[in-house]
Amino acid sequence: xxxxxxxxxxxxxxxxxxxxxxxxxxxxxxxxxxxxxxxxxxxxxxxxxxxxxxxxxxxxxxxxxxxxxxxxxxxxxxxxxxxxxxxxxxxxxxxxxxxxxxxxxxxxxxxxxxxxxxxxxxxxxxxxxxxxxxxxxxxxxxxxxxxxxxxxxxxxxxxxxxxxxxxxxxxxxxxxxxxxxxxxxxxxxxxxxxxxxxxxxxxxxxxxxxxxxxxxxxxxxxxxxxxxxxxxxxxxxxxxxxxxxxxxxxxxxxxxxxxxxxxxxxxxxxxxxxxxxxxxxxxxxxxxxxxxxxxxxxxxxxxxxxxxxxxxxxxxxxxxxxxxxxxxxxxxxxxxxxxxxxxxxxxxxxxxxxxxxxxxxxxxxxxxxxxxxxxxxxxxxxxxxxxxxxxxxxxxxxxxxxxxxxxxxxxxxxxxxxxxxxxxxxxxxxxxxxxxxxxxxxxxxxxxxxxxxxxxxxxxxxxxxxxxxxxxxxxxxxxxxxxxxxxxxxxxxxxxxxxxxxxxxxxxxxxxxxxxxxxxxxxxxxxxxxxxxxxxxxxxxxxxxxxxxxxxxxxxxxxxxxxxxxxxxxxxxxxxxxxxxxxxxxxxxxxxxxxxxxxxxxxxxxxxxxxxxxxxxxxxxxxxxxxxxxxxxxxxxxxxxxxxxxxxxxxxxxxxxxxxxxxxxxxxxxxxxxxxxxxxxxxxxxxxxxxxxxxxxxxxxxxxxxxxxxxxxxxxxxxxxxxxxxxxxx
Numbered sequence: 001x002x003x004x005x006x007x008x009x010x011x012x013x014x015x016x017x018x019x020x021x022x023x024x025x026x027x028x029x030x031x032x033x034x035x036x037x038x039x040x041x042x043x044x045x046x047x048x049x050x051x052x053x054x055x056x057x058x059x060x061x062x063x064x065x066x067x068x069x070x071x072x073x074x075x076x077x078x079x080x081x082x083x084x085x086x087x088x089x090x091x092x093x094x095x096x097x098x099x100x101x102x103x104x105x106x107x108x109x110x111x112x113x114x115x116x117x118x119x120x121x122x123x124x125x126x127x128x129x130x131x132x133x134x135x136x137x138x139x140x141x142x143x144x145x146x147x148x149x150x151x152x153x154x155x156x157x158x159x160x161x162x163x164x165x166x167x168x169x170x171x172x173x174x175x176x177x178x179x180x181x182x183x184x185x186x187x188x189x190x191x192x193x194x195x196x197x198x199x200x201x202x203x204x205x206x207x208x209x210x211x212x213x214x215x216x217x218x219x220x221x222x223x224x225x226x227x228x229x230x231x232x233x234x235x236x237x238x239x240x241x242x243x244x245x246x247x248x249x250x251x252x253x254x255x256x257x258x259x260x261x262x263x264x265x266x267x268x269x270x271x272x273x274x275x276x277x278x279x280x281x282x283x284x285x286x287x288x289x290x291x292x293x294x295x296x297x298x299x300x301x302x303x304x305x306x307x308x309x310x311x312x313x314x315x316x317x318x319x320x321x322x323x324x325x326x327x328x329x330x331x332x333x334x335x336x337x338x339x340x341x342x343x344x345x346x347x348x349x350x351x352x353x354x355x356x357x358x359x360x361x362x363x364x365x366x367x368x369x370x371x372x373x374x375x376x377x378x379x380x381x382x383x384x385x386x387x388x389x390x391x392x393x394x395x396x397x398x399x400x401x402x403x404x405x406x407x408x409x410x411x412x413x414x415x416x417x418x419x420x421x422x423x424x425x426x427x428x429x430x431x432x433x434x435x436x437x438x439x440x441x442x443x444x445x446x447x448x449x450x451x452x453x454x455x456x457x458x459x460x461x462x463x464x465x466x467x468x469x470x471x472x473x474x475x476x477x478x479x480x481x482x483x484x485x486x487x488x489x490x491x492x493x494x495x496x497x498x499x500x501x502x503x504x505x506x507x508x509x510x511x512x513x514x515x516x517x518x519x520x521x522x523x524x525x526x527x528x529x530x531x532x533x534x535x536x537x538x539x540x541x542x543x544x545x546x547x548x549x550x551x552x553x554x555x556x557x558x559x560x561x562x563x564x565x566x567x568x569x570x571x572x573x574x575x576x577x578x579x580x581x582x583x584x585x586x587x588x589x590x591x592x593x594x595x596x597x598x599x600x601x602x603x604x605x606x607x608x609x610x611x612x613x614x615x616x617x618x619x620x621x622x623x624x625x626x627x628x629x630x631x632x633x634x635x636x637x638x639x640x641x642x643x644x645x646x647x648x649x650x651x652x653x654x655x656x657x658x659x660x661x662x663x664x665x666x667x668x669x670x671x672x673x674x675x676x677x678x679x680x681x682x683x684x685x686x687x688x689x690x691x692x693x694x695x696x697x698x699x700x701x702x703x704x705x706x707x708x709x710x711x712x713x714x715x716x717x718x719x720x721x722x723x724x725x726x727x728x729x730x
C-alpha cells in the first residue's frame with residue numbers, strides 16, 4: 001500500500017499592483033532597480049517613500065552575513081526530492097534541473113515495485129528532458145515507447161512517465177493500472193510531474209529510495225515581437241510573464257511593449273566569447289545527434305558554434321550554427337539549428353554524414369537563463385531574481401510598467417541649468433560601506449549539474465589601489481546559467497557603483513520628457529559638466545510654492561560601464577566540485593585466472609581442487625572494507641553453487657573436492673563497504689584434466705595444459721586444448 005502527500009498552495013497577501021509605491025518598494029533589492037514615477041501630485045508621504053526606494057538603490061544593501069545571500073538560500077536543494085505534507089508551489093522559467101515534493105509513494109506485488117510520483121512544477125511546462133536517478137543521466141532517447149529504461153545501470157528495472165501539467169491532463173494510465181489507490185480522478189491538472197516505477201534489485205538499489213530529478217523546460221512566455229507564446233530562455237520575456245501573471249505574479253496590465261521588444265532583442269544579442277573548442281566523435285544521421293568528447297556538456301542551448309575541423313554532412317565551413325542540448329552528462333550530445341529561434345524551438349538541421357573533428361563556440365546570447373521561483377517568497381523578491389539575469393530594471397511610470405535590460409541607452413534628451421526650478425544637491429563619492437572593487441557570488445549552471453556554485457571572481461585592481469584595500473561584495477545571479485554571463489553582469493554592476501556622482505534637483509515641467517531608467521545629457525557650467533550623461537533613478541512630481549516641479553535624482557552613467565572584452569573572461573572548469581567517484585558504481589576484479597590441481601593422497605588415490613586468483617579493482621571502498629563473492633558450478637548445471645567469500649585483502653581462493661574430467665564454470669564480483677556489487681567476471685569450461693599454465697602436484701613430476709574456454713564478458717574464446725596423458729614428463 002502507499003500513501004498520498006497532498007500538495008497545497010501557499011497563497012500570498014501581496015497587493016496586486018494597486019499601490020505602485022508599495023510594489024516599487026517590494027521590487028527593489030540590491031543592485032536591481034524598480035522605481036516609480038507618477039503623473040499626478042503625490043502626497044509628501046508617497047514622495048518620501050519613493051525617494052526612500054531610490055536611496056536604497058543608490059546606497060546599496062548592507063552586507064549581513066546571515067542574510068546577504070537570499071538567492072543562494074532559495075536555490076539550495078532545488079534538485080532534491082522531499083516528503084512534506086504541505087509544500088510550497090514553484091514556478092520554472094527557462095530550462096533548469098529540478099526535483100520536488102513526492103506526491104505519492106507506494107509499493108505493489110509484495111514489495112517488488114516501488115512507485116514514486118515527483119512534482120517538478122506547479123504549472124504547465126514545455127518539456128521534461130534528461131532524467132537523473134541520483135546522479136546517473138537517463139536521456140529521453142534511452143526510454144522506449146513505454147518509458148522503460150533501455151541501457152545502463154537501470155536497464156529494464158525502471159519505467160519513467162512524464163506528465164507536463166496541462167489543464168486537460170488525465171491520470172497516468174500506467175499508474176492507474178498498477179496502483180489500486182490511484183484512480184482516474186487523480187489527474188494532477190496544472191501539476192507537472194514524473195512517475196517512476198522501480199523494480200527491486202539489491203545490486204542496483206543499494207542505498208534506499210533514489211533521488212529523482214530532471215532538466216525541465218518551464219513556462220511558455222508571450223513574445224510581443226511575434227505575438228506568440230512559447231518556451232524561451234530569454235530573460236526579458238520571462239520577466240514580462242511574471243510581471244503580468246495574475247496568479248503568482250504582479251498582475252500588471254500595462255507593460256510598455258516597445259521597450260519590452262527592445263529588452264528582448266538585447267537579451268538575444270550575441271556576445272563574442274573566448275573560443276571553446278570541443279571534439280565531436282560521432283554523428284547519428286538518423287537522429288541528427290552529435291556526440292561530443294568528454295563526460296560533461298560545456299555548451300548550452302542557443303550558443304553559437306562553427307565546425308572548426310572535420311566535416312559534417314549538412315553543415316558548411318565558417319558558418320554559424322546554434323546549439324540544441326540533448327544530453328548534458330555522461331555522454332554529452334547536441335543537435336544544431338540554423339538560427340537562434342530554431343534552437344529555442346528545437347528545430348534541428350538534417351545531418352547526412354560525418355567524420356571526427358572539432359566544434360568551436362564563438363559567442364553566446366547576452367542574457368539567456370532560467371531558474372526556479374517559490375511562491376512562498378515575496379513577489380518582489382521573485383521579480384528581482386529574474387531581473388538579475390539581465391541586470392535589468394522594472395519601472396512603474398505614468399501608469400505603465402517598463403522592463404529595461406542592462407544595456408547602454410544613448411540619450412536623446414538634453415537639459416541645462418535653464419531647466420532647473422531650484423537648487424541642486426550633489427554627492428560625489430559612495431560611502432565606504434557601499435564600495436567594492438571585487439565581486440563574486442552564486443550562479444546556477446548546467447556545468448555544476450544545475451546546482452548553485454560560485455562564478456569566477458570579478459575584480460578591478462585600479463579601484464583597489466584607490467580604495468587602499470580589496471573590498472569584496474556578494475552578488476548572486478540565480479537566473480544566470482553561463483559563467484561568462486555572470487562575470488559580465490558582475491562587472492557591469494561594479495562599474496555602475498563606481499559612477500559615484502549623484503545629484504538631486506528640482507526641474508521644470510520640461511523634465512516630463514524623461515522617466516526612471518532614461519539617460520539624458522546635462523550641461524552645467526558651474527560644475528564643468530558639458531553633455532555629461534546621467535541616468536534617472538528617481539522621479540517625482542510635486543510643488544514648489546504654487547508651481548509644479550519635478551524632482552529628479554540621477555546618477556552619472558557612461559557607455560564604458562557596459563563594455564566587455566572577452567579577454568576579461570575567466571575560464572571555468574566544467575568538472576563537478578568533487579572528485580569522488582560514484583560509490584554505487586563498482587568495478588569488477590580483473591585478471592581472473594584458474595589453476596586446477598591434482599593431488600595424490602597417502603593411500604595412492606587422487607583428489608582434485610582448483611585455485612582462483614584475480615587482480616583487485618583500484619577502489620579503496622573494495623580493498624579496505626569490502627569483499628569478493630565467488631560462485632562455481634559444473635558447466636552442465638543451471639544453478640550456481642553457494643558463494644565463497646574472500647576478504648578485501650585476498651587475491652586468491654582454493655575450491656576443494658571437485659571432480660576430475662568435468663567442465664566447471666566460476667565467477668567473481670566485488671562488493672564495496674556500502675554493499676554495492678560489481679558485475680560478475682567469469683571463466684567458463686575449464687577442467688582439472690587440462691589445467692592452464694598450472695602445475696599438477698604429483699609425487700614424481702608435473703604436467704601442464706590449457707583452459708578450453710574463457711568468457712570475459714565480451715564472448716567466449718575457444719582455445720585448442722593441449723591434453724597430456726597422465727604420467728607424461730614435462
